[in-house]
Amino acid sequence: MNGAQSLLRTLVDAGVEVCFTNPGTSEMHFVAALDSVPDLRGVLGLAEGVVTGAADGYGRIAGKPAATLLHLGPGLGNGLANLHNARRACTPVVNVVGDHATYHKQYDAPLESDIEAVAGSLNGWVRRSGHPADVGADAAAAVAASMDAPGRIATLILPADVSWGDGGVAVAPVPPRGPRSTSxxxxxxxxxxxxxxxxxxxxxxxxxxxxxxxxxxxxxxxxxxxxxxxxxxxxxxxxxxxxxxxxxxxxxxxxxxxxxxxxxxxxxxxxxxxxxxxxxxxxxxxxxxxxxxxxxxxxxxxxxxxxxxxxxxxxAADVEPTLAPSQPPAVPSGGLTPQNWVEVIGALLPEGAIIADEANTSGLLLPAATANSPRHDVLTLTGGAIGQGMPVATGAAIAAPNRPVINLEADGSAMYTLSALWTQAREGLDVTTVILNNNAYAILRMEMQRVGADLSGPTAKALLDLSSPGMDFVKMSEGMGVPASRATTCEELAEQFARAVAKPGPHLIDATVPPLL
Amino acid sequence: MNGAQSLLRTLVDAGVEVCFTNPGTSEMHFVAALDSVPDLRGVLGLAEGVVTGAADGYGRIAGKPAATLLHLGPGLGNGLANLHNARRACTPVVNVVGDHATYHKQYDAPLESDIEAVAGSLNGWVRRSGHPADVGADAAAAVAASMDAPGRIATLILPADVSWGDGGVAVAPVPPRGPRSTSxxxxxxxxxxxxxxxxxxxxxxxxxxxxxxxxxxxxxxxxxxxxxxxxxxxxxxxxxxxxxxxxxxxxxxxxxxxxxxxxxxxxxxxxxxxxxxxxxxxxxxxxxxxxxxxxxxxxxxxxxxxxxxxxxxxxAADVEPTLAPSQPPAVPSGGLTPQNWVEVIGALLPEGAIIADEANTSGLLLPAATANSPRHDVLTLTGGAIGQGMPVATGAAIAAPNRPVINLEADGSAMYTLSALWTQAREGLDVTTVILNNNAYAILRMEMQRVGADLSGPTAKALLDLSSPGMDFVKMSEGMGVPASRATTCEELAEQFARAVAKPGPHLIDATVPPLL
Structure with missing residues (x-):
């Protein structure tokens, strides 16, 4: 058994079922080992922000870590923003970051990079495996560290020769530290x-x-x-x-x-x-x-x-809680506005949905519109690093294949990690994405006023404007294999949303919604 | 003058003409200041990898730094892979990374992050401005540090209140350390x-x-x-x-x-x-x-x-150099192959072109096919972190508006930073992108054999395969405002490439080229 095989075996024994991957050459033995450990499902992302964000969404729903597979410092760097969000959510995540072979590092080859520094910025758990015989124990420790209450990012650095070298030993799970009791x-x-x-x-x-x-x-x-x-x-x-x-x-x-x-x-x-x-x-x-x-x-x-x-x-020994009644709003009519699109969602939200909410300013009225809709989970932008919603929805759908996942996504935020759509298509995930397309970084328009910056100049205005050129998410989505349609009225959004939710597999709706401000 | 205004004024005085931006709330006073310092051109990228890669391409052609504007640790993280490539290229780059106000950091707000750790991984120059009165001097030092021979990444961390606070002073340029002489x-x-x-x-x-x-x-x-x-x-x-x-x-x-x-x-x-x-x-x-x-x-x-x-x-006092004759290949005919598409480029390459080459395995035969084409520059993947070609082409086109930029781009690499197309459309840049679409991480297929990993298993094979679903770059490109077409034969590629080069503004050709291996 080589190091990679012992790693995978140990992860599976500790309950890890999924690895979101964006591998490079240093990770090829990990990839090869997936065929000998079929209980670990490899899910490919086309960019690291998709991989790490999916691990966040998965962990929040599954309550246990997914693994990620990343390529040296640059791969970890590309995934850092969504790891930041995961850290703020206390999501358990086990990163496996491939590195050059131990004897190759001295040559400062082009991809040589300070992986420890980047991983260390996450305030989690970081270890470098030094020998194939250690990899199993390191992996078991990584899973436990990620699960220590309340959950955190564990990063295991795996040099290529430690991965391909013989002498790997699968190691039994290490119990994580459970939650403390309040005195x-x-x-x-x-x-x-x-x-x-x-x-x-x-x-x-x-x-x-x-x-x-x-x-x-x-x-x-x-x-x-x-x-x-x-x-x-x-x-x-x-x-x-x-x-x-x-x-x-x-x-x-x-x-x-x-x-x-x-x-x-x-x-x-x-x-x-x-x-x-x-x-x-x-x-x-x-x-x-x-x-x-x-x-x-x-x-x-x-x-x-x-x-x-x-x-x-x-x-409150004898006091009952107050429960929200089942009373979804009616489907409104007319052109979409920041006020009415949320009612379409509230009216048609399916039972047991998971909402990945990165609608930002367009979604300010969402909570009220869905309070009396069927029971659902909401996953939010915990760390404030945008580009999180589409990957989180992807990971949530992997964790809960029988629940409908609804991704409410601002246009600006969508463009950081749009290729999550391709992973959704590849894996046939039941994700309905609604892009709130207002052609602007509307949140920054709001913030610019709030921080007292002068937004009256043409350059500042232009830098918060996404209308030139406008983005056609229908085309982009279809280009990645996800069927898509455009909605400009409540009726269109309602019809398309209901159809998307009813039909398995991913769908995208490019909803034209004017800015709130 | 506030801190942001003194920063911009100092950058311009030191010769910085362009700032590639992906700002957030902490950077709003920088954005506002762009209207008072119009000599600094703000160019918006929709993701940080585009911003930093564009700064790399700009710096390689201009021989002086562009600035970037990034949002705290997550923004810098998203941009890290292309900063890694820039570091390996010794490209001068001045990052301005916004941070929370000095008095806000104690609260560990959601976006609080270890910017120094991430920036430090680049082995460049890092400084945090502490007071509006210091910003000018810090900016002048940053530009000089980025230009110290042979060039490097300088990162200036700018807290929000240092940016908006009064008392900024523009500072005269600091001469960088020039190259040493060989004894x-x-x-x-x-x-x-x-x-x-x-x-x-x-x-x-x-x-x-x-x-x-x-x-x-x-x-x-x-x-x-x-x-x-x-x-x-x-x-x-x-x-x-x-x-x-x-x-x-x-x-x-x-x-x-x-x-x-x-x-x-x-x-x-x-x-x-x-x-x-x-x-x-x-x-x-x-x-x-x-x-x-x-x-x-x-x-x-x-x-x-x-x-x-x-x-x-x-x-060699009296010895002449050997110069390549002008002898471009003829346009070949028939279905595209890894062997013949490069001859189409060699045959039709315009005078003075800049080639951003991230064609990877599909481009192995490119150098031979272009050796006798008109004089051109080639920018390569210096650090090995893929997702570099489209941003580098974008930045090169900003640096050299009168030269045709040709981006030869592998499909897998394109998907990391595809939104560079939107910036190209927005700025009307003269970039012709040819996607070498082989539906695979072909480089990894090659590397998997070379590192001795077994690629015979179905899972490993699937993780290097990008054909399910296949990607339609024509649609994705049109969705971001860049006109696009598909080529499957040499004749089609030649016709479309000649047309794209002749017409100003960005174009994309999705070229179906089977894998080399």
């Missing part, structure tokens, strides 16, 4: 705060925004009057009919300030203390209201659901 | 070696493969019998009718070994001692023939042209 003292203290009668807010986040956490949060809110909120960009949020509808904290600081106004106690459960996404001149970065006390019930390393349920037991 | 002792020693009668080879490289270096090298070779060679992947190679035709060292080790067989003295001028691109089991990485002595006439920090001319003066 009774903390539970009691938080319960006391909630019972105090002073205005309180309970902010949940991360992937602790699922059925158990939502139910407990709603019960606590109903019993104590505390405001319940979800952080702005949760890794995975369950919502829809039959679940408590809990608003997300607004992206705009003004909105968040309004939601938290008057709060004296802010209780964090799986969420971090809220700050603005960017700094804005003469505005505070910290969103905690002045004079409010912050209480951490549980951070991301804790068992958040257990903590919330224990608090609910203390303060 | 007379070295010149004499190399001349002695060349006169010794022992078999010698003279290897030139970097961007020291232009008229002066080629003429001197040819004279030396003619006078002494030394073999003249260009390194495998030079940053910029001038060639064609009227210039000495000097072969490049082969990519395949077997070919390079043949070219260097029997050599006792290997003289390096702007080239590094040759090594294989990758390690191959049981084959040496070092391509210097056993027992041969390596003599460095000049490394990349030297004035290579002056050194070669001084040697020519010593050993």
């Amino acid at each position: 009774d003292a903390t539970l009691d203290a938080v319960a006391d705060v909630l019972r105090s009668g002073e205005p309180a807010a309970l902010l949940i986040g991360g992937d602790a925004c699922r059925e158990r956490e939502l139910l407990a949060t709603s019960r606590i809110a109903n019993a104590t009057g505390a405001r319940a909120l979800v952080e702005t960009f949760p890794a995975r949020l369950e919502r829809g009919a039959g679940l408590p509808a809990i608003d997300r904290l607004g992206y705009l600081a003004e909105q968040a300030a309004y939601q938290l106004d008057g709060v004296k106690h802010l209780i964090l459960a799986g969420a971090r203390s809220p700050v603005t996404f960017f700094a804005y001149p003469d505005k505070p970065s910290d969103l905690v209201p002045e004079g409010a006390q912050v209480h951490t019930l549980s951070d991301r390393e804790h068992d958040v659901a257990a903590a919330l349920e224990a608090v609910a037991e203390r303060v | 007379d002792a070295t010149l004499d020693a190399v001349a002695d070696v060349l006169r010794s009668g022992e078999p010698a080879a003279l290897l030139i490289g970097g961007d020291a493969c232009r008229e002066r270096e080629l003429l001197a090298t040819s004279r030396i070779a003619n006078a002494t019998g030394a073999r003249a060679l260009v390194e495998t992947f030079p940053a910029r190679l001038e060639r064609g009718a009227g210039l000495p035709a000097i072969d490049r060292l082969g990519y395949l080790a077997e070919q390079a070994a043949y070219q260097l067989d029997g050599v006792k003295h290997l003289i390096l001028a702007g080239a590094r001692s040759p090594v294989t691109f990758f390690a191959y089991p049981d084959k040496p990485s070092d391509l210097v023939p056993e027992g041969a002595q390596v003599h460095t006439l000049s490394d990349r920090e030297h004035d290579v042209a002056a050194a070669l001319e001084a040697v020519a003066e010593r050993v």
Whole structure:
């Protein structure tokens, strides 16, 4: 067994089922080994941002890591933005980064690169395998490291000769470090705060925004009057009919300030203390209201659901949660606007959907329009590095082949990792992509005003404008093998969306939606 | 004047004319400042790999840096692969990477990232501006650092509040460190070696493969019998009718070994001692023939042209160079093959063309087919990180608006940075792209055999196959505003290529060429 074979065998034994790959020469023995370890499914991406973003989407849905296969420092670099998003989501990911053979590194060949420096920027786990006999143990450690609560990026650097050399040994899985428990003292203290009668807010986040956490949060809110909120960009949020509808904290600081106004106690459960996404001149970065006390019930390393349920037991033993009714909006009519397209989605969202939401400004009204639609998951742009939605949708569809995946995607963001469509076509994934095509970096138009920059000049205006030339996503999609159509009215979007969702395999709708601003 | 304005003013004063941008919120004051400093041309790319690759192509042709504008660590990460290629080319590039405001960093907001670690992996120059009053001096230092012989990547990190804060001061250019001179002792020693009668080879490289270096090298070779060679992947190679035709060292080790067989003295001028691109089991990485002595006439920090001319003066005072005749091949006929498509290009290459060559396996026969075509420049894949050709062509066209740019591009490589087409359309650049569409990662098929990996399994085979679904580059190109056509025969390619070259603005030809292997 060579190093690569022992790596694959160990990954599979530890429960890894998928490897998203964009390999080069140094990774050829890994690729060859896939035929001897058929339980690991190799999924090809045409660019590394697709590979790493797909691993993020996969991990958020599967709750365990996919592997990636990347080519030296440049390959890891190309994948870095979506690894950044995965890091912020605490998604478990195991990167395998091929490197030159150990004896080749001294020659500083053209692809020689500082892989450790790039991987190290992710604040995760990094190791370099030195010998084929070590690869199995290194792989088992990598999987465990990625799964240590709450989850992180593990990067294993695999020199070519360590991959092809004999002496590999498959190693049994290493148990990851599970979540910590919240102490009774903390539970009691938080319960006391909630019972105090002073205005309180309970902010949940991360992937602790699922059925158990939502139910407990709603019960606590109903019993104590505390405001319940979800952080702005949760890794995975369950919502829809039959679940408590809990608003997300607004992206705009003004909105968040309004939601938290008057709060004296802010209780964090799986969420971090809220700050603005960017700094804005003469505005505070910290969103905690002045004079409010912050209480951490549980951070991301804790068992958040257990903590919330224990608090609910203390303060809301006999109180029921409030569940959203099943009451999707009607399909609107007329030309598409930022206000009405979301209602088309809300009206027609299929049961059990996974929404990969990178609609940005076009999607500001989406949460309201889908709150009473059938139950679904939402995966958000956790790290703010755009170009994430299409790969995340791709990975989510691999993780949940029986669930419809809906990718709501801004035009500017789509262009970073558009070739995810090709992977969707190749793998026959059930992804419906709706491009919100407003011919602009609309988010930057909004931000430019907010940071006090002057956007009146023609050059600045032009650099936020994507209309010259306009992009035809129908053609681009068809060019990568994904059937596509164009919608300019609600009726067209409704008809095309319903048809796309009903038919297996990927589809794309290029929806012409004017900018919100 | 705010920090951003002082930055732009200083860049322009130092000769920087172009900034390739993919900005985010932290960079909005830089974007706004472009209207107050109109001499800096902002060119928008839809992904960072386009931005950094364009800066590489621009710098290789212009001989001075373009700036890039990137958004925090993820933006720099997305651009890292093409910065790696630029680093290997010793292209001067000035990255401006926006960061959170200084007081915002403590909050670890979603986009907080380790920019220094990522930038540091490039072994260039990195500085963080701390105050608006320092930005001008930092920018002047960055430009100088990028231009220090032989050229490198300079990265200036610009916090948002340093950008928007008042007190900026434009600073006069700082003279970069020029090339070193080769000592007379070295010149004499190399001349002695060349006169010794022992078999010698003279290897030139970097961007020291232009008229002066080629003429001197040819004279030396003619006078002494030394073999003249260009390194495998030079940053910029001038060639064609009227210039000495000097072969490049082969990519395949077997070919390079043949070219260097029997050599006792290997003289390096702007080239590094040759090594294989990758390690191959049981084959040496070092391509210097056993027992041969390596003599460095000049490394990349030297004035290579002056050194070669001084040697020519010593050993070839009255000897003429051999110049390639003007003798382009005839246009062949019939279905396209890896053998004949290059002759179509050779037959119709316009005078003064710049070729961005990322044709990979499909282009192995290109040099022979264009050796007697009109004079042209070739820009190659210096760092081996694919996805470079389309951005490099884009940047070259910005640097040389009056020269036809020809991008010969493998299908797999094209998919990393395809949105360069949109920038070409937006800017009306005169780039003719020929996609060599063989539906495969053909280079990996070749490499898989060469590294001794078993490619007989169906999974391994499938992961190197791009035919399912096949990619329609005509549609993708039209979707980004670049007119496109498909060619399957030499006649079609010739007709379409001649038409594309004759007409201003970008064009793409999707050429169906079967794999070489």
